[in-house]
Amino acid sequence: xEFGTSGMLNEDGIHVDMDRLKKGEVNLGTSxxxxxxxxxxxxxxxxxTTTGAYIANRVTDKLTQVHDTIWCCRSGSAxxxxxxxxxxxxxxxxxxxxxxxxxxxxxxxxxxQELCYENKDRLSAGLIIAGWDERHGGQVYSIPxxxxxxxxxxxxxxxxxxxxxxxxDANWKEGMDEAEAVKFVKGALQEAIKWDGSSGGVIxxxxxxxxxxxxxxxxxxxxxxVRHQ
Amino acid sequence: MTSIGTGYDxxxxxxxxxxxxxxxxxxxxxxxxxxxxxGIRCKDGVVLAVEKVISSKLxxxxxxxxxxxxxxxxxxxxxxxxxxxxxxxxxxxxxAASWRKVYKTPITTADMASRMGGYLQAYTxxxxxxxxxxTAIVGxxxxxxxxPVDGQVGNGPSIGSGGKVEGKKYGxxxxxxxxxxxxxxxxxxxxxxxxxxxxxxxxxxLDLAAGKLSLxxxxxxxxxxxxxxxxxxxxxxxxxEMTWISSLDGPTKGRHEEVPKEILEEAERxxxxxxxxxxxxxxxxxxDKPAEEDKMEE
Amino acid sequence: MNHLPQAWGRPRDDVYGAYDGSYLQTxxxxxxxxxxxxxxxxxxxxxxxxxVVIAADNLASYGSxxxxxxxxxxxxxxxxxxxxxxxxxxxxxxxxxxxxxxxIEEAYSSSGHTLNAKNLHTYLSKVFYKRRSDFNPLWNQVxxxxxxxxxxxxxxxxxxxxxxxxxxxxxTGFGAHLAQxxxxxxxxxxxxxxxxxxxxxxxxxxxSMKVLFYRDARSxxxxxxxxxxxxxxxxxEDEKLENQSWAFADQxxxxxxxxx
Numbered sequence: 001x002e003f004g005t006s007g008m009l010n011e012d013g014i015h016v017d018m019d020r021l022k023k024g025e026v027n028l029g030t031s032x033x034x035x036x037x038x039x040x041x042x043x044x045x046x047x048x049t050t051t052g053a054y055i056a057n058r059v060t061d062k063l064t065q066v067h068d069t070i071w072c073c074r075s076g077s078a079x080x081x082x083x084x085x086x087x088x089x090x091x092x093x094x095x096x097x098x099x100x101x102x103x104x105x106x107x108x109x110x111x112x113q114e115l116c117y118e119n120k121d122r123l124s125a126g127l128i129i130a131g132w133d134e135r136h137g138g139q140v141y142s143i144p145x146x147x148x149x150x151x152x153x154x155x156x157x158x159x160x161x162x163x164x165x166x167x168x169d170a171n172w173k174e175g176m177d178e179a180e181a182v183k184f185v186k187g188a189l190q191e192a193i194k195w196d197g198s199s200g201g202v203i204x205x206x207x208x209x210x211x212x213x214x215x216x217x218x219x220x221x222x223x224x225x226v227r228h229q
Numbered sequence: 230m231t232s233i234g235t236g237y238d239x240x241x242x243x244x245x246x247x248x249x250x251x252x253x254x255x256x257x258x259x260x261x262x263x264x265x266x267x268g269i270r271c272k273d274g275v276v277l278a279v280e281k282v283i284s285s286k287l288x289x290x291x292x293x294x295x296x297x298x299x300x301x302x303x304x305x306x307x308x309x310x311x312x313x314x315x316x317x318x319x320x321x322x323x324x325a326a327s328w329r330k331v332y333k334t335p336i337t338t339a340d341m342a343s344r345m346g347g348y349l350q351a352y353t354x355x356x357x358x359x360x361x362x363x364t365a366i367v368g369x370x371x372x373x374x375x376x377p378v379d380g381q382v383g384n385g386p387s388i389g390s391g392g393k394v395e396g397k398k399y400g401x402x403x404x405x406x407x408x409x410x411x412x413x414x415x416x417x418x419x420x421x422x423x424x425x426x427x428x429x430x431x432x433x434x435l436d437l438a439a440g441k442l443s444l445x446x447x448x449x450x451x452x453x454x455x456x457x458x459x460x461x462x463x464x465x466x467x468x469x470e471m472t473w474i475s476s477l478d479g480p481t482k483g484r485h486e487e488v489p490k491e492i493l494e495e496a497e498r499x500x501x502x503x504x505x506x507x508x509x510x511x512x513x514x515x516x517d518k519p520a521e522e523d524k525m526e527e
Numbered sequence: 528m529n530h531l532p533q534a535w536g537r538p539r540d541d542v543y544g545a546y547d548g549s550y551l552q553t554x555x556x557x558x559x560x561x562x563x564x565x566x567x568x569x570x571x572x573x574x575x576x577x578x579v580v581i582a583a584d585n586l587a588s589y590g591s592x593x594x595x596x597x598x599x600x601x602x603x604x605x606x607x608x609x610x611x612x613x614x615x616x617x618x619x620x621x622x623x624x625x626x627x628x629x630x631i632e633e634a635y636s637s638s639g640h641t642l643n644a645k646n647l648h649t650y651l652s653k654v655f656y657k658r659r660s661d662f663n664p665l666w667n668q669v670x671x672x673x674x675x676x677x678x679x680x681x682x683x684x685x686x687x688x689x690x691x692x693x694x695x696x697x698x699t700g701f702g703a704h705l706a707q708x709x710x711x712x713x714x715x716x717x718x719x720x721x722x723x724x725x726x727x728x729x730x731x732x733x734x735s736m737k738v739l740f741y742r743d744a745r746s747x748x749x750x751x752x753x754x755x756x757x758x759x760x761x762x763x764e765d766e767k768l769e770n771q772s773w774a775f776a777d778q779x780x781x782x783x784x785x786x787x
Contacts, residue, residue, distance in 0.1 A: 142595075329624075379624050
């Protein structure tokens with residue numbers, strides 16, 4: 001049997017071209033978002049991880065903690081974004097110990113940006129950083145591929161996000177209460193899951209406020225209607 | 230000194246049997262011979278001032294500055310060996326720049342003091358180096374506003390972020406003094422060098438802890454204190470050098486800058502007048518007091 | 528699985544043939560992935576009697592997606608110059624920090640000297656040239672607006688290759704095709720530019736921004752505009768395009784012969 005380097009699945013359906021894997025690898029073809037609301041921020045994500053059309057993991061957790069109340073949403077290469085998140089997790093821990101105070105969301109965003117920018121030619125990562133701290137309240141930063149840094153009222157990312165620009169723009173309100181905000185995130189992710197083949201599974205959320213981090217879980221078999229966590 | 234002849238004073242990093250590092254104590258002596266430096270932490274800014282002793286009439290007046298800018302919002306002055314002071318400043322600038330590179334935000338005065346304290350302390354640990362022959366005063370203004378990440382674009386919610394803890398204040402003036410041992414504390418008013426005792430006595434009278442002294446008045450007090458402290462050292466000529474850092478809505482907009490010529494000259498005029506008044510009549514000073522207190526009220 | 532680590536996690540040679548490891552080669556030229564990703568479009572600028580007017584819209588595109596609509600691409604430096612950035616936004620942010628650190632170093636000496644627009648432009652062009660020579664370019668074209676050593680209006684361009692030039696009016700990207708002809712009508716040469724009033728220059732630049740919004744598919748109707756003079760910088764970052772002309776669309780029927 002002959003194998004090319006076209007990046008296509010071969011007839012056997014198993015052999016995946018390595019050059020493509022190196023770049024695409026396990027792709028978080030994803031729907032992720034984070035929003036500001038009255039008391040802090042909410043991060044949300046679907047749970048699908050794909051290798052090509054195959055769902056490598058249907059219950060992925062794309063919401064990653066890098067400090068007590070600073071989290072991130074990961075999209076792009078799973079390996080790359082995990083590595084970056086692990087490094088920032090370590091650095092923020094060190095910051096806390098060495099300076100005797102919690103890092104702010106800006107600190108985390110600056111660290112993520114430096115890694116993404118300086119290694120832009122090696123990484124495929126699209127990150128959303130969201131956090132809460134005493135001084136600044138909730139904040140959302142977006143770091144798209146290339147490593148630029150954008151402060152936003154809400155951020156959406158991943159392949160699924162392209163389907164919900166309209167939904168989010170039309171339904172966005174500043175200063176929502178928690179119930180409204182959860183409804184907004186859930187509504188947006190439901191649409192993304194519906195139209196994007198690379199997004200799917202459960203909806204996970206993390207609510208970050210003065211009270212700390214609070215997880216939510218919604219399942220497709222109840223049409224994301226019931227909170228399970 | 231009792232240490233002489235014991236040998237414990239000849240090497241850095243070696244304790245004497247009673248637990249002293251003589252090299253550090255000798256460094257302090259070098260500081261005590263230097264021109265007086267002071268810093269005042271006012272409610273809306275920080276003033277740094279130094280008595281620059283003129284070592285030669287051939288030196289250009291106003292040249293060879295002794296107070297240095299470390300970052301936009303921070304300055305430092307030192308008493309003791311001038312070249313050691315220069316190296317201190319050079320290191321502090323590197324620390325400020327590296328902090329910005331890593332965290333993409335200006336370093337706070339407290340963090341700078343911590344970094345420099347650690348740096349000076351390291352020079353007490355090795356026999357191959359000597360401690361710094363300076364005591365440095367670092368003053369800065371930490372932004373009271375929320376700072377962006379350097380270079381960021383976008384603003385976030387138009388109504389501001391939600392979930393802030395209300396009623397807390399952030400940023401403001403910072404003043405630290407770092408000694409040859411690496412010891413550092415935060416001060417309301419700091420003084421070092423030859424006239425430190427006199428200067429400290431004057432600083433204590435200002436009741437700086439009440440946080441009522443304005444930056445404008447602080448500049449006048451700083452000039453006066455340098456002149457008073459110089460009185461013990463009258464045989465040598467000196468220049469007064471002063472810099473300040475105000476709040477963001479003050480005259481320097483949070484930056485460390487030289488005190489403008491007119492304000493400096495006015496402060497010097499008042500300082501000289503106060504000194505003359507001190508000599509012959511105490512009453513003038515008593516008369517001035519109520520008026521000054523009026524001014525200081527918020 | 529066999530004992531060779533190279534084979535772990537790879538398809539079996541006996542089933543799938545020998546693994547082609549050519550992509551792992553480390554020799555050959557040093558390669559940096561280089562393509563702009565999040566990008567800003569045109570910057571336009573025009574000199575007038577005592578300064579420069581410069582404008583850029585507030586959009587950062589991701590391909591054809593209008594991804595960020597609040598990106599301020601006119602960056603202020605040393606309170607005396609404006610650099611307008613076209614091209615990659617992450618590189619713009621890098622240069623923003625780089626120029627800031629330069630400004631901080633400049634303040635170390637109390638000479639009172641600050642970098643003017645001419646100094647900034649020279650510095651930027653050398654950074655761009657160094658980076659392109661390292662095969663790792665900063666993917667931008669920039670316009671630098673401010674004053675030169677004689678306090679005269681200064682306007683110049685620098686780009687990812689290190690190319691530089693200067694003219695009474697300049698525009699990057701699409702603006703070079705659409706805005707430049709309009710600006711050149713108003714200021715064909717330095718003498719004409721030196722006779723322009725601030726109002727005339729402002730009107731010409733705003734008109735250019737409008738044409739660019741009509742014809743550049745990566746543009747936005749929200750923009751930033753700055754007037755740089757010896758008095759300082761007047762920067763507005765939340766302007767909206769005005770006096771657009773669309774109503775003539777009601778005269779258009781079909782694509783040739785149709786009348787209804």
